[in-house]
Amino acid sequence: MLGRLVRILLALTAVAPLSIPLAYLYARQQQFLWAALALAGCLALGGLAWIIIVQASRRLEPLPIAIVKAKSADKEVLAFFIAYALPLIFRNPVSAPSLDGWLFAMLLLVFVLWSTHTLQVNPVLGLLGFHFYEAEAQGGITYLLITRREITNLKSIGHVVQIGEYGVLEARRPSGASA
Template sequence: MLSGFARVALTATAIAPVGFTYAAVAALNERYDIMLLLMFGSAILVHICVWVLNATKGKNAPASETYPITTVEPADRENTAIILLYLMPLFTADFNDLNWAIWIPTLLIFAVIAFTSHSYFFNPLLGLYGWHFYKVGTPEMVTRVLISKKTIRKGNCNIVGVDLGDYVILDTE
């Protein structure tokens, strides 16, 4: 199980869109140095997470197991609040007017909540790389998050994968 490192990587990627939004605000205010730093940092976070998922899924991955699933549904449809967090920096027209005493604690609180509550499965940047997040039910009546490159449209099937952490499975096929 890659619990700690995988969760940190997924959480970092879940908050990376905020960095891209801050970069847009910085560019609008001709603060290109900050824009480049934010874009580079956010891109690195996304690439590290994709690397973690691909390495875990690859040939040197931990032993895979078969997981029977009974139900499946998209895992990212109730996240309007997270999208608002991504867009909040755009509500401030001037980069110098951003109240960092509010913004930084807000981002840290979001990161802690995403890390501890398994909310990191809303990850639009990983979707650009072809990763999908599903809520799947098991015969034991436990709901888990499945991360997969496949489009899964029906339950009552078996998934071959590895545990990334509590209630998170990475499809390895």
């Protein structure tokens, strides 16, 4: 399982697209350095999400679970993108973006993630081609399953690793590993 700090970093990567409207707002205010920094932050967080998922897939121990039911959770990615557009819609057109407000919101998010077992759909991973499923295991526990594939047959779900208390990642089977 991923450590708490790495899980929080992965969750924080979900806010990377917020940097895009922030960059737009800075650019409209002719603050191009801040706009470039916001875009660089978006790309850095996206790269971090990719690295965490690839390393988890390669290094974490497989979890022996049997998935008995799965339901797509991809629709939640749309909710994230709608929320990302809100700063563009509901803002004072004269004022510059409030960096301290964004940082305060980020700190609140870190607090919530640190104190809970939350693992949510990550729109950055969605953009990188991952799909999300609410997957119920044989014991009745529901996990968030992250996979590169669209699941059409539950029996096709094989090698998974646990990335959080209630999060699993379908991992590529290491070369040379047997079924």
